[in-house]
Amino acid sequence: QEGSADFVVEDFRLEGLQRIAEETVLSYLPISVGDRVDQQRIRAGVRELYQTGFFDNIAMERDGGVLVVRVEERPTIARITLEGNRQIESDMLRQSMREQGIAEGRVLNEQVVSLLEQELYRTYYAQGRYGVDIIPSIREVGNNQVDLTIEIKEGRVAKIRQINVVGNQAFDDDQLRKQLELRRAGWRTIFSSRDQYSREKLGGDLETLRSYYMDRGYADFGIQSVQVAIGPDRRDVFLTVNVDEGDVYTVRDVNMVGEFPVPEEQLSPFIQTQPGDTFSLARANRSAEHIKQRLGASGYAHAEVTPVPDLHRDDKEVSLIFYVEPGERIYVREIRFSGSESTEDQVYRREMRQFEKAPLSNVSVNRSRLRMQRLPFVEFVDIQEVPVPGSSDEVDLEVNVRERNFGQFQVGVGYGGFTGLSLNASVQNNNLFGLGHRADIDIQSNALGDFYSVSHTDPYAGSHGVSRTVGGFYSKQDIFARGQSPVSTTSTGMNLRYGIPVSEFDSIRYGASVRRSEFLLQQGTSQEFREFIENHGESFERGGFTGSRMDSAEINLSWVRDTRNRAFMADRGQRRVIGLDVAVPNLDLEYYQARINQESYLRLSDEWTLRLDGELVYSDVYGDNTLELPPFKQVFAGGPTSVRGYQAARLGPTDEFGRPYGGTTKFNMQNELLLPNLFADDETQQPAQYRFFLFFDAGYVWEDIDDVDASDLRYSTGIGATWITPMGILRFSYARPINVRDEDRERNIIDRFQIDLGGSF
Amino acid sequence: CGTTQEPRQPVDLGMSAEELYEQAWRRIQGGNFDGAMQSLRRLEARYPFSPEGQQAQLDQIFVTYLQRDRRGTAEQANRFIRENPRSEHLPYAYYMQGMAWFETRGSFTRRVLGFDHARLNIRNAERSFDAFRELVERYPDSDYADDARLRMIYLRNTMARHHWYVARHYLDQGAYMAAAARATRVVEDLQPNAVTPYALDILIEAYAAVGEETLAADTRRVLDRSYPEHRRGQRPPAL
């Protein structure tokens, strides 16, 4: 190879290429035909080719006017096989390999493979698997391709044999060990992995230990050292934590230091520790958090409040100083929604309590999340602050909404001995066309009769959240509730209702409904019905039976207070409805009905919640020509939404044939102790889709207010579950009625196992 | 103890590039997209960084697009761009990134009822617009650039209408700074678009409501001068 300084390249000759195309190599070479090249440019060319990572060694020589490029292609990986990995799934392994450039079709690079091997060892050690053995092997497969096999012998995971805290006097080892996530191997940890050592968990546990002491006055607590030791066969791990408890400190004085855009007097009430109390880091942190919230509410969303205990070691006292840095007042520039492709932006934006181009207030942001989560078609809402590039006091809010499918759809074809072939379909869509409207269509037709109803609600018909509901129904049926004595009725009706929000949580609903009913006596009509039909409305004859036609109208008023944190599966807050329906006077029927529904969630502890759901109804007639409450206003008890264990609508007064006739006054109570959800995925605080509960129900219906007698109440207890399915909310219950009367047994209205599919919300 | 064996796929070194390619396209015609993807992947693995390998990568983008997998198409296109920094097929890859997120009209029922899909959220429209813009800036005269420019106009108007609806919402609620900001997005960031006069309407009202009479008057003059025939108080027509 002549050593002359430089020459003009007339042509290229590539040697050693097996599969990579010449153009590809030339395209990476910074030299083209006609260039004048010297040693320096050739070295740059070699470096460039190395960059591609395709070649092991590269040589360039001059042969007359031809630049000879001799390369040795690195083999590419034809196939990768992973064997023996159980703890880490193959695709997770392949993903991390792909990130390091090891994938089928890629060039094989020895150092990267050994780097990967190192990485795998470290991952397994972090999970306490010190016995792991990783053997990569490469097998030639012809035309410069190789098979890469990585064999992993995972070995057994090291179990924790001992967690030993040394130097603790105030609390004994067992008391401290109970607080920790890591546990010693024993029969209790057979199914859990808590006896498997992992570095993160140990870090977390040390933090827990520190705050356990700091929350109980040990302001000077310190962890001297931590030892992790393994046994000779690397299957046992021994944890030792050497602590220096120090003494119990009492708070000498508390004060706040820093800037106070919100006057100090408004912040100091949030401080929960007073001079003289035993020092508690937890209470100090909680106070700091509350002060931060208060600042956040006035636009200082990025305020930082840090409690700093200043120890006076000689007399075991602490001066607690809260450093308050409000930071800049933060504004929201833009609020963007994501996660739903078919719901209008406005449906969510109108629920927001935080506005664009306004001070960021975390109170408003939390209120917004709560309101959005109360929409029936929303499952989970997550709001992130994204700083605006180039502006230190503006953020955008990224609101990610995960929607539940919009409606419940239920079609059933059944055949009942009593009802014959029956078809029923009910469609309930609570986000119609992505407008946030709710539409219900209900069709039921069987041997007993047909029932059609449709209703539409627009929650924002008027501005500022005035809702309007319009509905109508037609029914032609022989009984009002299953198990009743037959009476043929046809009725049609319409209703219109408005809802006005009067506060963040309360709304007033007012409206009217009109109804035309025709009752026709039948073979088995009971005496009670007969009297009602004869005494009310205009009578008529049809097919040899007498009947009567009645027109009635109602004014409906109700006050709703709802503070629950979710539409379905709520576990905090309450919902109370106080309603009054009054019939319009001098029509055929004059009556009124008052009801109170109260559903409350009481948090017994962060895992246990009690759900109370009570209902009180009182109705009566007024004026002189209505003697009895019309059948369609009668109330019933028993069944999955009343007293579980009894068949639907069977409790209460009975007619001459012993069948339920309904009543005017009802008391009903469902209490459910919600079991902690073992499988709830608490990191993401996503509501579980199902929950189990123990329940205690009580309820009865009386014909008249003076018949009310507590001994009539029926009680039942048992276990149940609620499950949100794509089809709607399923409720299972297995009940054991407590005070079953003989007459109940005779009428065999006991029904231990009940399923209820419905979307009541 | 029996370790779980990875299923041994047959390494068919036998089929040549052309045969694999044939097999892939026969499967695409037959609608067997997964099968086509498999043969294209094998083709790419056997001939990496070669013209056949590149073509296989390009076809994989197209097949993922046919499978209506938006994210998959965008990722495949991105991989091609990363791995072939000097290929002459790059415009196609950028174009497909735009097409991955481009959508026409939203769901069927909303279209039948004539609801404007700009009222929905416009994340996909923004992603599609950014991809097309990158194509037009990098390869202004490639044969995909003209179609991309047309689609960009459509997307820009969709985004502008979206901001207009939000501005209108805030105006109705009485949040005038928010309304003005959204109107400004239409007027400043998304030019040219057919929504500007309607946005100026909102801007004028917002200024008037906060007492900025001079700004309101100036803006009304801009509106009358540049959009004389605009009728106030209307909703921008959906394209």
Place this chain on the structure above:
Amino acid sequence: CAQKGAIEEPRELESFDARYDVNTVWTHRARGRAERLFLGLRPDTDGERVYVAGHGGRVAALSADRGRTVWSVDLDAELAGGPRFGERLVFVGSLDGRLFALDAEDGRERWSTQVGGEILAAPAVSRGYVIVKTADGRVRGLAIDDGAELWSRSEDPPALKMRGNAEPIIRGNRVLVGFENGRVRAISFRDGQSLWGDSVGVAAGRTELDQIADIAPLMAASEDMVYAASADGRLAAISMTGSRRWDRDIGSLAGLSIDESMLYLSDRNSEIHGLGLAGGASVWIQDALRARQVTAPVVYRDTVVVGDLDGYVHFLDVETGELVARTRVSRKRINVAPVIVGDSIVVQDGNGRVRALQLRDRN
């Protein structure tokens, strides 16, 4: 670096024609089931009595000849290190870092003190001082009359260490301490000044397992030499003045012992080596007990004795390393090396069962 790779299955024991029979002289049961806690409870003797401690808290003095209980006392502590007889006292340490000093005559507790670290190895006692090595990498000098701390030194251990500690050895006016980072240090036991330190093991390597380098629990010292092995695969012979005489690439997890001419060591794969004391040259290697996690070997008459993970005690010929006798003392693992008491050898298993054995010629 530390032995990576999968754990071998313990090798099956084959029969062989034993030269001796092993019979049990006496047995004793010290309460406390701690087989898998790998504690440092190893009997000690003053010639006439054997002092034994169990994890359950019982310390007993037994007559060396027939194992008759002279006295026994129950301490309210999870004992883990010791006992150690010295200057008419018996010292024993607990997991909770408490060191007890009992009167060797009647077992009455003279004093006890909170040392501040887990005690997994018997202390060293000499001329009014008690030297305690704790698992946090610290060694402390205490006064023998009341346990007051006179000095303390520490070397911070690497992220991951082996279970257990090296027992300090006193020679002349210095105490030889093996640390978790692989260093052997000579310290003046009166004031804690360090005279010299030599890194036998080196904590180096990328993963935490590679950085394990603890000095094995049993070191050995003659008048002018000290021998120590480390978990990362090193064996070193160091003069009392601190200069390294020779070293070999043989590690150990349990430790070693010496006689006038040889050094005996069980390596990390539980193969037992006989090396020349002068230059460390290999004389014999016995691999019949491979992967049986044997204890450190102890010289007894003309044999070398180890215990293993299934409770077997093996006797090897000092000259050739051949197996000459074997017996099974319990079903539980033997974690600590046997102890020579008079002309019997005493073994303690993980559950506190103690057994004195003697060899008898077979023919």
Place this chain on the structure above:
Amino acid sequence: CVYRQDIPQGNLLDDEDIEQVEVGMTQSQVRFLLGSPMMDAPFHADRWLYHYYLDSQREHRNRNRFLSIQFDEQGRVSHIDFDPNGRRNGDSGRRNSDG
């Protein structure tokens, strides 16, 4: 009447900060004192609008403030138009009539 949530809009500033703004200051000095202006003025780049109002049903919470800062060509404050009680015309906060 119908409950309407509080509607805050614009820059919530403290009087001391506003008083420190003087004619002649540079734009970065104004931004340091008052932060980013919340009301956009697309055709009046020379004007920064720091108005603020809070519409609330609870009368005592209502607050209005009008603050507009004008800059000359060199980007120096040329005119400060400040009205502590704001210049709102009529009742804003509801556009079309109630339901």
